Amino acid sequence: MNVSHHAEFFQMLGDPTRLAIFDHLSRGETSVGELAGHFPISQPAVSQHLGVLREWGLVERRREGRNMYYRTRSEGLAPLIDWLAHYQAFWPEKLDRLKSLMKEMHHAPRK
Amino acid sequence: MNVSHHAEFFQMLGDPTRLAIFDHLSRGETSVGELAGHFPISQPAVSQHLGVLREWGLVERRREGRNMYYRTRSEGLAPLIDWLAHYQAFWPEKLDRLKSLMKEMHHAPRK
DNA sequence: CAGATATATAAGCCGTGACTTATATATTAA
DNA sequence: TTAATATATAAGTCACGGCTTATATATCTG
Secondary structure (H helix, E strand, C coil): CCHHHHHHHHHHHCCHHHHHHHHHHHCCCEEHHHHHHHCCCCHHHHHHHHHHHHHCCCEEEEEECCEEEEEECHHHHHHHHHHHHHHHHHCHHHHHHHHHHHHHHHHCCCC | CCHHHHHHHHHHHCCHHHHHHHHHHHCCCEEHHHHHHHCCCCHHHHHHHHHHHHHCCCEEEEEECCEEEEEECHHHHHHHHHHHHHHHHHCCHHHHHHHHHHHHHHHCCCC
């Protein structure tokens, strides 16, 4: 449990634009240009956010001609899960709520 | 799923000192002065971090004479859990890993 | 009440990081 | 090869937030 490493991870997710980009990508693979069209910032700014997300293993990319297609990597969320699990160990009574919450999501219709 | 609200939450946890203070408190109720002794920053800085954590419902406090004792509120982590659960819905195959990880923690000796 | 102790709030400084524009690199098309 | 398109990198600007010191507030003690 390295606190400052986790803090960096949280900080990385702590930018609204970057988080929104990740959220968008979680709905499906997208090219940089298409992404840039969805946000009120320049293409270089989008590329910079993608670069950060990629450094942390939250996204990966694939070239197709001149386009780069980015997609999310669910394993990238492991630090978050680990961090949460750590505190769940201190508060076992909360574990059940989390479990049931996740079961709900699992059974809910996929949007 | 309000992205910018979640981003603010991540940003709030994204400071290493603030996260370390939360981590320390998760081990047990502590007074402000005692906390300040554990970190290389001034007492006002500690109070400011505690103020932010309190605004987000991650800690609560209780007065005892001149001292203020702070303790964590596990419910404060709900935004994080909700955010994760949202993505788990997109990646159900990852749900099992999380569950088993948490079960491990649950059975591991409490440190 | 006066002084000491514990914490909170105010004001100001300063580094970090998210953005911009300009430019470099890679790929395709003519 | 030259031009056009898609993305990445570089350099510079600026706002935000975490820190400091100074001071206000609350509680206890003599």
